[in-house]
Amino acid sequence: MTGSRRITYRDAVREALQEALRRDPRVFLMGEDVGRYGGSYGCSKGLLAEFGEARIRDTPLSESAFTGAGIGAALGGMRPIVEIMTVNFSLLALDQIVNSAATLRHMSGGQFSVPLVIRMATGAGRQLAAQHSHSLENWYAHVPGIKVVAPATVADARGMLWTALEDPDPVIIFEHAMLYNEEGDVPGGDSLTVPIDGAAIRRDGTDVSLITYGGSLKKVLAAADELAKEGISGEVIDLRSLRPLDERTILNSVEKTHRAVIVDEGWRSGSLAGEISARIMEGAFFALDWPVERVCSAEVPIPYARHLEIAATPQVPGIVSAVRRAMRR
Amino acid sequence: MTDFRMPSLGADMEEGTLVEWLKQPGDQLHRGDIIAVVETQKGAIEIEVFHDGVLEKTHANPGTRLPVGTLLATIRGEGEAPGPPLPSAAPAELPRAPSPPPPRAIAPQPSARRKITPAALRRAIGDGLDIATLTPGPDGIIGLRELAQAPAPPKRRTGGINLDEMRKAIAAAMARSKREIPHYYVSSTIDMTPMVDWLSAENARRPAPDRILSAVPVIKACALALRKVPGLNGHFIDGRYVADDSVKMGVGIALHGGGLIAPALDGSDTMSLGDIMQRLSDLVARVRGGRLRSSELTDATVTLSNLGDESADTVLPVIYPPQVAIIGVGQIVERPWVVNGALTARKLATFTVAGDHRANDGRIAARFLKVLGQVLQTPEAL
Numbered sequence: 001m002t003g004s005r006r007i008t009y010r011d012a013v014r015e016a017l018q019e020a021l022r023r024d025p026r027v028f029l030m031g032e033d034v035g036r037y038g039g040s041y042g043c044s045k046g047l048l049a050e051f052g053e054a055r056i057r058d059t060p061l062s063e064s065a066f067t068g069a070g071i072g073a074a075l076g077g078m079r080p081i082v083e084i085m086t087v088n089f090s091l092l093a094l095d096q097i098v099n100s101a102a103t104l105r106h107m108s109g110g111q112f113s114v115p116l117v118i119r120m121a122t123g124a125g126r127q128l129a130a131q132h133s134h135s136l137e138n139w140y141a142h143v144p145g146i147k148v149v150a151p152a153t154v155a156d157a158r159g160m161l162w163t164a165l166e167d168p169d170p171v172i173i174f175e176h177a178m179l180y181n182e183e184g185d186v187p188g189g190d191s192l193t194v195p196i197d198g199a200a201i202r203r204d205g206t207d208v209s210l211i212t213y214g215g216s217l218k219k220v221l222a223a224a225d226e227l228a229k230e231g232i233s234g235e236v237i238d239l240r241s242l243r244p245l246d247e248r249t250i251l252n253s254v255e256k257t258h259r260a261v262i263v264d265e266g267w268r269s270g271s272l273a274g275e276i277s278a279r280i281m282e283g284a285f286f287a288l289d290w291p292v293e294r295v296c297s298a299e300v301p302i303p304y305a306r307h308l309e310i311a312a313t314p315q316v317p318g319i320v321s322a323v324r325r326a327m328r329r
Numbered sequence: 330m331t332d333f334r335m336p337s338l339g340a341d342m343e344e345g346t347l348v349e350w351l352k353q354p355g356d357q358l359h360r361g362d363i364i365a366v367v368e369t370q371k372g373a374i375e376i377e378v379f380h381d382g383v384l385e386k387t388h389a390n391p392g393t394r395l396p397v398g399t400l401l402a403t404i405r406g407e408g409e410a411p412g413p414p415l416p417s418a419a420p421a422e423l424p425r426a427p428s429p430p431p432p433r434a435i436a437p438q439p440s441a442r443r444k445i446t447p448a449a450l451r452r453a454i455g456d457g458l459d460i461a462t463l464t465p466g467p468d469g470i471i472g473l474r475e476l477a478q479a480p481a482p483p484k485r486r487t488g489g490i491n492l493d494e495m496r497k498a499i500a501a502a503m504a505r506s507k508r509e510i511p512h513y514y515v516s517s518t519i520d521m522t523p524m525v526d527w528l529s530a531e532n533a534r535r536p537a538p539d540r541i542l543s544a545v546p547v548i549k550a551c552a553l554a555l556r557k558v559p560g561l562n563g564h565f566i567d568g569r570y571v572a573d574d575s576v577k578m579g580v581g582i583a584l585h586g587g588g589l590i591a592p593a594l595d596g597s598d599t600m601s602l603g604d605i606m607q608r609l610s611d612l613v614a615r616v617r618g619g620r621l622r623s624s625e626l627t628d629a630t631v632t633l634s635n636l637g638d639e640s641a642d643t644v645l646p647v648i649y650p651p652q653v654a655i656i657g658v659g660q661i662v663e664r665p666w667v668v669n670g671a672l673t674a675r676k677l678a679t680f681t682v683a684g685d686h687r688a689n690d691g692r693i694a695a696r697f698l699k700v701l702g703q704v705l706q707t708p709e710a711l
Contacts, residue, residue, distance in 0.1 A: 051567070055542060174563065220553070254446050258446075258448045258473060285447050286447045286448065286450070286451040287447070288446060288447045288448050289446045289447075289448040289449060289472045289473045290446060328470070328472060328474065
């Protein structure tokens, strides 16, 4: 691509924040260690120096308070970006997000909207143990009134933030912790923003639909490469938006391939994978040549030990075997 | 050892699909036993053996489409020692027929609910495939893969018969007949009044299930007349006529939805009318269900084509090779007729013999019609 640049996911997030702060004076960033420390994942390094303490605000360890403050600021006409260190800690702010941010438009009869963006890290893989490693995206994807997105590529990390800020309703952006060091291309040109309301087909295929999002995308693409050597053609769907789900893209793919394998780092019980499986059953039952397969995390708190952490979460060999099962090989 | 090969079940058959083995290696075989089922253009045909012995070895897997003459099995005769293992001559399969895995490694119970995936079910229904004919994979499941391996899906079906294939078979046989056989036609109008009157009295006497259709005495009368006037009953093989001792009347049976089959009704000349009626009912049911025996497709020595039900007055039929004659019968209808010098109303039907002029002459056909007319005047003797 002409003019495209290769940068890390972390840099893409930082550039996106920088662009938003430059473009719109109503935008400010708020969260634990986002200012002086530069963000616990280093996404806001240098922003304090450029934009000052009024717009890059370090907060106390008080998720409920600063998320609530963000909701108030949004109601007051600002465009706040709230960073929560990990999805585990966001549970402290669950009341603010579910009972306030998601409901106010409906409870006010459309008089108020909450144009709030909440970013948070999610997922396992860095040996951060059971209180920093979970994938609870589905808890939020369950709730009407908010949008939930999961940029899985560097280009999406760069382009989704501005679109989320333009949305009149709360948008939660899940950044998988294992992606920050990943490199990828962002296109050249002025406009880097991307829509946030649809899935993307990351690889065309004919034999099986591999449906995933976020941190699992690269594993699924690696599995698809391996399967291609066996002559199995996998179509890889990156959901991008977890709420609302792009049902049409999923069903069209399954109608074509007749098989679906869903890869979701959440726990299997009550998972997003379960919801997608149900949608396929409702919308494409007669297209199925095999039951929908799910590759999810083991039903344990994510372990600290490296080998156990790997064993507890979806990996390439498990995805490959699920596809072989679906192909009856 | 005797080779058992894919039989030719008619002039028009080039290949057949082995559907299933009904005998397994080691089974005792008797002449006339049904050994296998083969799917042809005329439906699923039960294939009989013509030797006593033991089934030594089968050489073909169900589901494969095989040309006529392909070795299907080896039969060890009575008293023969079991042979050394034969070199497994791979059957000459046609390329479009991938050999399916050994059938039913994990065989589901026949009565068990078949495991078919929703996608395969939808496609099977859309293609009009009979799910019962599909062979599951080694895991016992019918998926899209098994459908892809099934014989090409037919477009229209009635019972077990593929009507498109049936049309092609009729086209091939009739075109060959008209191309090769110099047909002549001889007709005669016969007074059917004695037969019709006798039959209605006879049927009044019989309980409803045993009543006889008017086609039955016509079959018997034709068979008897063919015995009395030899020359029309047999086959034209390798340039000469080979007569048959008994009359196996091929009876044209129309299929719902089009096409027809004329299976052999053996013993047409010897059985009682009641027995012929039973055989005919059985044949009609099995023709329409697509389940005939191989001998019934090949054995007919002459054919009767009866279009009386369709109010046709005269039928000029086309010979089914390698037979040498076919008899067409029009409707029985009341018409003016002169009897003993007086005009009277009689029930009449026109019979036409189409003959193969290579094998016989019009004079024989005319003599046959004369004898037939006489036989039909004394129906009680049938």
